[in-house]
Amino acid sequence: MPIPVPGGVQVTMADDPQGTTIAVKGPRGELTRRFHPAVRFEQNDGVITVHRKDENNRASGAFHGLSRALLANMVTGVSEGYRRTLEIQGAGYRAQQSGPGITLSVGYSHTVDVQPPEGITLEAETNTRLHVDGIDKELVGQTAAKIRAVRKPGVYTGKGIRYQGEQVRRKAGKGAGRR
DSSP states (O other): OOEEOOTTOEEEEEEETTEEEEEEEETTEEEEEEEOTTEEEEEETTEEEEEESOTTOHHHHHHHHHHHHHHHHHHHHHHTOEEEEEEEESTTOEEEEETTEEEEESSSSSOEEEOOOTTEEEEEEETTEEEEEESOHHHHHHHHHHHHHHSOOOTTTOOEEEETTOOOOOOOOTTTTOO
C-alpha cells in the first residue's frame, strides 16, 4: 500500500549496508529512523512504496509491513501530529499544569510529578483531562501509558487514570453473590 506524502513534507533517503536511513521533515518537526535492510523504498510523484528484497524470506515479509507502518506514522506525525487524551476519575483526583509537566494528585500521600520527554508536550485542559501531544506516535503512546500507570483504573471502583473512551470492566465485589 503506497504512502502518500502531503505537501510541505520532505522525505530524504540514504542507503547503507546496515539498512536505509529515512529523514522526514514537515511543518511540525523532523523524524529520522533506520530501517532493516530486508526492505527497500521507492519515492515517485509524492508517493513512497515499500518493497521486499527477497519475496521468499518470511522475515522480509514481517519487516515489510512494519517498515511501511513506521514510515506512514512518521509522515503523519510531522504533518499532523499525534494526541492521546487521558481522563482522571475519582473523588479528589486531579491534575495541575506545572511548567512543561503536570502534577497528579491521585489518592497517594504525596503528589506525583510527571515531566515530558524531549518532543512531547503535556497539557492539563481541566483538572480531570490531560493531553499528550507530539510528532512521534511511539513516544506519545509510551508517555500516555506511563501517566496511566501512575494510577490504573480500579476494577472494583473504576477510579484512576484512563484513556479517553476506555471501557473499564468492573467486578461485582464480594457482596454480589449473597442473594
